[in-house]
Amino acid sequence: xxxxSNPIYPVIWQDDRVILIDQTRLPEEYHTVExxxxxxxxxxxxxxxVRGAPAIGVAAGYGMYLGAREIADSDRQKFLHQxxxxxxxxxxxxxxxxxxxWAISRMVQTAQESRGTVAEIKATLLETAKAIQQEDLQTCxxxxxxGLSVLPDKPQATILTHCNAGSLATAGYGTALGVxxxxxREARLQRVYADETRPRLQGAKLTAWECVQxxxxxxxxxxxxxxxxMREGKIDLVVVGADRIAANGxxxxxxxxxxxxxxxxxxNVPFYVAAPFSxxxxxxxxxxxxxxxxxxxxxxxxxxxxxxxxxxxxxxNPAFDVTPAKLIAGIITEKGVLKPHLLNN
Ligand code: MRU
Numbered sequence: 001x002x003x004x005s006n007p008i009y010p011v012i013w014q015d016d017r018v019i020l021i022d023q024t025r026l027p028e029e030y031h032t033v034e035x036x037x038x039x040x041x042x043x044x045x046x047x048x049x050v051r052g053a054p055a056i057g058v059a060a061g062y063g064m065y066l067g068a069r070e071i072a073d074s075d076r077q078k079f080l081h082q083x084x085x086x087x088x089x090x091x092x093x094x095x096x097x098x099x100x101x102w103a104i105s106r107m108v109q110t111a112q113e114s115r116g117t118v119a120e121i122k123a124t125l126l127e128t129a130k131a132i133q134q135e136d137l138q139t140c141x142x143x144x145x146x147g148l149s150v151l152p153d154k155p156q157a158t159i160l161t162h163c164n165a166g167s168l169a170t171a172g173y174g175t176a177l178g179v180x181x182x183x184x185r186e187a188r189l190q191r192v193y194a195d196e197t198r199p200r201l202q203g204a205k206l207t208a209w210e211c212v213q214x215x216x217x218x219x220x221x222x223x224x225x226x227x228x229x230m231r232e233g234k235i236d237l238v239v240v241g242a243d244r245i246a247a248n249g250x251x252x253x254x255x256x257x258x259x260x261x262x263x264x265x266x267x268n269v270p271f272y273v274a275a276p277f278s279x280x281x282x283x284x285x286x287x288x289x290x291x292x293x294x295x296x297x298x299x300x301x302x303x304x305x306x307x308x309x310x311x312x313x314x315x316x317n318p319a320f321d322v323t324p325a326k327l328i329a330g331i332i333t334e335k336g337v338l339k340p341h342l343l344n345n
Contacts (some may be wrong), residue, residue: 008210010050010166011058013130018062020050023168025208032215038067038086041058045093045100048200052169053243054136054276057099060090061129064107068125079118095291096252096320098244098281103132136171138275140178142334147179148186150237150272150330153269156190157183157236160226163197163254164206165241165274175274176239177210179332183214191217193235197254198223199299199317207222223256230267239332242275245246249325249340250287251275261327273340274332280343287322296318309323 018035024047025031033049035041041063050059067086073079083192087104094100114121125149151157159180163169166177173181175239183189192211197203204220211218221229227305229235238260244252251257251273264271297315301308309315325340 007172008213009172010052010055010168011062011133011171013062013133018059018066020044021168022049023051023206024049026168027205027212027227027254027307035062036066037070038063038090041066043091051095051165051202052166053099053241054140054170054277056094056097056166056177057103057278058129058133058136058171060093060100061103061107063090065122065125066103066130068111068122074118076118076121079121080111082222083108089286094202094293095278096243096293098279099276100276106132118323121182133171136276137173139334140170140173140175141182143175143274143276144173144178144180144182144333145274146334146336147239147274147332148182148188150179150239150270150332151183151188152236154236158191158193158234159183159189160195160229160235160238160269161207161259162194162195162203162223162238162240162257162260164202164210166210168210169204169241174210175241175276175332177207178272179272180211180216181214184214189216191219192203192298193226193229194218194220195223195226195256195260196220197256198200202254204296217290223260225268225300226260228271230263234262235264235267238269238271239274239334240272242273242279242331243320244284244290245273245275245280245331245343246284246287246290247282247344248286249328249331250290251323251325251328251331251340252287252320253323258321258323258327261323265327265337270329272328272330272332272337273328277333277335282344287324290320290322 166174
């Protein structure tokens with residue numbers, strides 16, 4: 001068994017404010033930002049200083065508390081009314097990851113159900129935000145450990161992952177990278193292959209950074225290399241995270257996940273999703289209704305400030321896609337590995 005080095009926490013509650021690792025500046029610079037208002041938190045989620053579905057949920061929980069703290073009214077009904085406006089502002093930050101909406105709803109419900117003074121409700125909201133964070137950490141560790149059961153019957157596996165579903169994308173430990181971390185701890189991992197993940201390069205920048213921090217062997221490939229690597233027999237299994245899973249198991253995750261699942265099926269490589277149970281949106285029967293965020297086209301037309309393409313070209317920049325359940329071998333949750341078509345059971 002290997003000992004893991006210092007954990008990475010993307011969201012920290014400290015001295016009455018939130019400290020976020022600025023994920024837009026990694027791996028060049030490790031820089032943190034202090035967030036003391038719900039507006040600043042909304043901006044940090046929009047601009048992807050904090051990103052990854054569960055981490056967005058954790059950040060939104062604290063964002064709700066920061067907003068509640070600013071409400072001067074001590075009348076309960078007026079307080080709840082203003083809190084709903086804060087919830088609405090935070091809901092508008094990013095549309096796809098259900099964890100955002102789940103965490104905000106939990107905070108709103110906590111406030112509505114709290115008896116006592118407004119000051120007491122505010123204190124309860126802070127405790128709830130902390131609980132969301134702690135629970136996610138426990139959940140990710142459980143996901144990682146359940147993931148050990150899907151590793152192939154050989155001493156050490158190679159895992160391909162897409163985007164970043166690691167500590168940076170959660171309260172810590174990660175979902176897909178949670179499986180990687182648990183496998184590494186148990187000496188069951190040979191190497192991680194990380195898709196670079198165009199256009200924002202979360203795989204090349206963030207997944208590779210996390211692995212290097214912990215001494216986990218990582219090879220970065222471009223998104224177009226996965227079929228070739230599978231044909232060469234380099235990949236034993238694929239494990240990715242999820243932003244929202246519909247009731248039938250269809251799964252939204254970072255753009256490029258769907259094509260990766262098709263490629264995996266063509267090469268008989270098992271394709272797994274790792275996600276907390278709260279990422280399942282039982283209100284959506286299938287993936288067709290999952291809202292897909294479209295981001296600024298400069299993410300694909302430029303590298304930094306340098307334009308890549310001729311003037312006059314048009315661009316389309318969906319940030320997520322939906323992988324049909326039939327391509328998914330299993331969904332690794334904190335409750336165990338579930339068959340995608342049996343989520344309702
Ligand atoms: O746009 P991002 O970087 O927030 O997208 C992140 C992903 O797609 C992750 O795979 C997903 O949120 C799961 S994170 C545990």
